[in-house]
Amino acid sequence: MRIAELSTITGVAVPSIKFYLREGLMAAGERTSPNQSTYSDSHVARLRLIRALVDVGGLSVAAVRDVLAAVDDTTMPLDWSFGIAQAALSRGAAEQVPSATGTGDQQIARLLERTGWRVSAGNPGIAMAARVLDSYDGLGHPGLSSTLDGYSEAALRIAENDLDAVAAQPDRAEMTQVVVIGTVLGDVLVAGLRRMAQEHVAHLRYGASVTAADTTG
Amino acid sequence: MRIAELSTITGVAVPSIKFYLREGLMAAGERTSPNQSTYSDSHVARLRLIRALVDVGGLSVAAVRDVLAAVDDTTMPLDWSFGIAQAALSRGAAEQVPSATGTGDQQIARLLERTGWRVSAGNPGIAMAARVLDSYDGLGHPGLSSTLDGYSEAALRIAENDLDAVAAQPDRAEMTQVVVIGTVLGDVLVAGLRRMAQEHVAHLRYGASVTAADTTG
Numbered sequence: 001m002r003i004a005e006l007s008t009i010t011g012v013a014v015p016s017i018k019f020y021l022r023e024g025l026m027a028a029g030e031r032t033s034p035n036q037s038t039y040s041d042s043h044v045a046r047l048r049l050i051r052a053l054v055d056v057g058g059l060s061v062a063a064v065r066d067v068l069a070a071v072d073d074t075t076m077p078l079d080w081s082f083g084i085a086q087a088a089l090s091r092g093a094a095e096q097v098p099s100a101t102g103t104g105d106q107q108i109a110r111l112l113e114r115t116g117w118r119v120s121a122g123n124p125g126i127a128m129a130a131r132v133l134d135s136y137d138g139l140g141h142p143g144l145s146s147t148l149d150g151y152s153e154a155a156l157r158i159a160e161n162d163l164d165a166v167a168a169q170p171d172r173a174e175m176t177q178v179v180v181i182g183t184v185l186g187d188v189l190v191a192g193l194r195r196m197a198q199e200h201v202a203h204l205r206y207g208a209s210v211t212a213a214d215t216t217g
Numbered sequence: 218m219r220i221a222e223l224s225t226i227t228g229v230a231v232p233s234i235k236f237y238l239r240e241g242l243m244a245a246g247e248r249t250s251p252n253q254s255t256y257s258d259s260h261v262a263r264l265r266l267i268r269a270l271v272d273v274g275g276l277s278v279a280a281v282r283d284v285l286a287a288v289d290d291t292t293m294p295l296d297w298s299f300g301i302a303q304a305a306l307s308r309g310a311a312e313q314v315p316s317a318t319g320t321g322d323q324q325i326a327r328l329l330e331r332t333g334w335r336v337s338a339g340n341p342g343i344a345m346a347a348r349v350l351d352s353y354d355g356l357g358h359p360g361l362s363s364t365l366d367g368y369s370e371a372a373l374r375i376a377e378n379d380l381d382a383v384a385a386q387p388d389r390a391e392m393t394q395v396v397v398i399g400t401v402l403g404d405v406l407v408a409g410l411r412r413m414a415q416e417h418v419a420h421l422r423y424g425a426s427v428t429a430a431d432t433t434g
Contacts, residue, residue, distance in 0.1 A: 125412025195342025
């Protein structure tokens with residue numbers, strides 16, 4: 001198919017497709033004349049993946065590039081794919097400097113002792129969680145870290161479901177795709193479900209509705 | 218204190234402070250001469266909150282403005298604050314158009330039937346979750362939605378902890394702050410814990426390490 005048809009099928013504008021091609025996020029089409037190329041179903045699939053990562057996952061183009069490299073390397077061990085998907089998503093948080101007065105790193109170290117979780121020092125989740133706990137301290141709400149144990153049990157439940165979904169895939173290539181897609185989009189799914197559950201629990205406890213729509217409707 | 222001291226205490230550069238003042242994210246200082254203003258501890262607290270929302274929460278300036286409006290309006294009912302914090306964080310997802318072939322909205326409707334959760338139609342979590350499920354369909358991995366029930370139980374656990382943390386606050390103003398901070402930063406805390414738990418569960422099941430750091434170290 002030509003680029004116009006690729007655009008129609010995927011709903012991605014032609015200039016955006018050209019941008020992804022220039023950025024190396026997808027392979028060039030097959031050149032059929034000096035000004036024309038043809039594209040295949042694999043380009044349709046790739047464009048859908050890019051748009052899911054950008055639109056639903058909220059990833060930057062640089063992060064999408066890292067994630068796609070993990071998807072494309074079918075020889076990469078599964079556990080490496082997990083690490084790369086995690087790192088691409090966690091880049092901002094992992095680069096943040098611990099606050100001088102924050103206790104986030106200690107709180108996470110104690111959590112890992114309590115739970116017995118085996119987590120290596122390079123896991124990007126440590127910095128993400130520790131910087132949030134630093135912020136709770138810095139904002140004068142250290143009591144918010146009382147959520148840590150309940151959240152951890154919930155996170156373990158989520159991770160077990162994640163690994164189940166990966167194990168259910170028929171082959172290594174599909175497993176790698178599921179690791180990447182599930183890691184990127186799963187955060188958004190959990191966040192969405194959390195918002196629904198917050199409203200439900202508020203209903204149960206206070207008999208009130210908690211959505212913004214209700215306040216303006 | 219002068220703006221230079223405010224900058225030293227908070228670690229926020231003077232041009233950034235001036236930007237937040239221009240954008241109306243914090244109140245002007247008290248004018249002491251045509252070219253000088255003095256700032257108070259309340260400016261220190263406000264700057265820390267803005268930076269936590271931007272740096273740790275990943276919010277845009279527009280979203281920060283909405284969230285701060287909820288924090289500032291101490292007469293706003295608590296459930297409204299929840300809704301505004303949720304909406305500010307969910308803006309992108311809620312604006313996305315359902316895919317013509319996706320089954321996300323139906324899957325969420327069935328989930329709410331199964332669980333008996335009372336969730337109003339305007340809850341922004343519905344669109345967030347449904348668009349992720351649409352993406353799983355569109356990317357050829359509908360099986361990933363098998364995670365939905367496990368994730369929902371985890372989300373309920375998280376929400377119960379959220380509401381506990383709010384209820385533990387001494388007064389309405391603190392409750393509102395905790396709703397906003399906990400909603401924005403709690404997503405990141407859960408995502409960080411999920412990454413740690415993924416590595417732990419992978420260890421248990423496969424005896425392997427899953428962090429990117431291990432692959433490059």
